[in-house]
Amino acid sequence: MKTSLEHLPASRQLHLQYIVDVLPGEFEQVTGFANGKKKHSRILKIILFGNHATGKWVHDPHVSGYLSPSYEFFL
Template sequence: MKASLDHLPPARQAELARIQEVILEELETCIKADVKARAKRYRLLKLVLFGSFAKGTWFEDSRSGRASDVDLLAIVSHEALTEMSAFWGEVEDRLYSDPLVKRDVSIIVHTLQDVNRQLKDGQYFFSEIIQQGILLFEDTEPDKNGNPKNLIAKLAPPDPQRSAMLAK
């Protein structure tokens, strides 16, 4: 996974920084408001930009007002965070109304465990995100022994049976 936004104009880089800031603020507020002790362990582990902005193929047409949206994969620590569709909808609504964010933002949310399972299964969608995506944020807190945790699995080769089935 890449980590550089150098291919994007400074205004787009600033916009992505604002998007990341809003997501982290909203998640922190949500976690603090949750009275359950386990919610305090909920974390955004990684935020990955994918799609046209990651690939450098985005478009903006000032005459029609059409523009590429920003596609993000939020990799989270707990399944409960993936099931909070109202919360993630509110995050997208806040981004939509933020004057510093000039385009629509689409966020998909998966646990690290699920992403790693999909990668080990050779699932094309997640493999493409990991190969072409850009890491915007990463929780770098080490494990108890000081080793990196929250690692992305190695990409598995595509499953030929699955590829043949998808080609039909």
């Protein structure tokens, strides 16, 4: 399992860093409406998986026949 984003271009790294910076605040807002145990939930890890994690993402769908424009995360 890779532990860095160095295999991705700088623009993708910046985009992912922005997502990682924004997720905790958004998660906190959503859990603010929860009850019981869910109200005290928190993010322990953010794991990128799929094409971007393995380095198999595609920028030009015409070259390989498919497109992977989105990121997949486990929280």
